[in-house]
Amino acid sequence: MAGMGRSSRAGSGKDRSRTAADPQPAATGPGGRTHAQGPLTRPVDSGLAELRPDRDRPAAWSLLIDGAPQSMVDLADPTHLGFEYQRRLGHLIDLAAPPGRPLTVLHLGGGALTLARYVAATRPRSRQQVAEIDTALTALVRTELPLERSWQIKVRAADARSVLERAPEAGADLVIADVFSGARVPAHCTTVEFTALAARALAPGGRYAVNIADGAGLSFARSQIATLGAVFPELCLLADPAVLRGKRFGNLILAAAHAPLPLAELGRKVATDAALGRVEHGRSLADFAAGAAPATDATASPSPSPPPGAFL
Known part of the structure; x- marks a missing residue:
């Protein structure tokens, strides 16, 4: 399942005075659930799923699992990435090749398929x-938030690691790991062995992007930097400065490759976001992770649970 996220509206200065009692406009997207139908709650394999209408966009929906935000989809505009972490992954997608050039992408974790829609x-x-x-x-997402029929998106009902193990060697331009069980990254998807499988799946010049979540102390994030650094020579981290200081629980994006990353372009894109963000790399990233040990299949633990009130 795709990862937990925070709306990029937070701190953006947009008006959020509308209340739940206010009437909602009908969606204008290409089919699918409309705001006039209201929110939807349904049990799924991983917990209780909720599709919640967005207050600012008439065709947009947030997906929550057991109360944890997972994805946001705008049926009228699949290029809209409403969560901070999705926006940062979107920057990496934008910089994976010249604009408009088709990519071969392996998504580990699907959720509402927001990033797959963005690529398409x-x-x-x-x-x-x-x-x-x-x-x-x-099944819920396909019914209520349908995909365009022309999009070449294949969803496999399988564990992310098992799919990665069977992925063709050197077949993907981009591997995106956005794997969460509820609000935690499963241990078996956080290891050097898992990262090596991702590296094997990448075509020459390909890149690996990972969404994780951490809070005070950032010990999990430091370990993940060491883990990816044990496999890839090039690495950077994107996150909110408050998260990097351990002031709040939130998402961090790691990008890794065997060739240099487009750090200057990435920094410019992050600087244009409504939500504050920083790109760490090189010596500053090494200093940040100093002393952390890579996670292995024998030692790994899931990412930490969010503290109470993390999503309020």
Whole structure:
């Protein structure tokens, strides 16, 4: 399942005075659930799923699992990435190849398929495979938030690691790991062995992007930097400065490759976001992770649970 996230509206200065009692406009997207139908709650394999109408966008929906935000989808505009972490992953997608060039992408974790929609809309003819273990969630998303028929998006009902183990060698331009069980990254998807499988799946010049979540102390994030650094020579981290200081629980994005990353372009894109963000790399990233040990299949633990009130 795709990862927990925080709306990029937070701190953006947009008006959030509308209340739940206010009337909601009907969606204008290409089919699917409309705001006039209201929110939807349904049990899925991984917990209780909720599709919640967005207050500012008439065709947009947030997906929550057991109260934890997972994805946001705008049926009228699949290029809209409403969560901070999705926006940062979107920057990495934008910089994976010249604009408009099709990509071959392996998504580990699907959720509402937000990032797969983004790739399909911005890079027509891209070939995408999504690993999503929650078949009931995929069925819900396909019914209520349908995909365009022309998009080449294949969803496999399987564990992310098992899909990665079977992925063709050197077949993907981009591997995106956004694997969460509820609000935690499962241990078996956090290891050097898992990262080596991702590296094997990448074509020459390909990149690996990972969404994780951490809070005070950031010991999990430091370990993940060491883990990716044990496999890839090039690495950077994108996150909110408050998260990097351990002031709040939130998402951190790691990007890794065997060739240099487009750090200057990435920094410029992050600087344009409504939500504050920083790109750490090189010596500053090494200092940040100093002393952390890589996670292995024998030692790994899931990412920490969010503290109470993390999503309020």
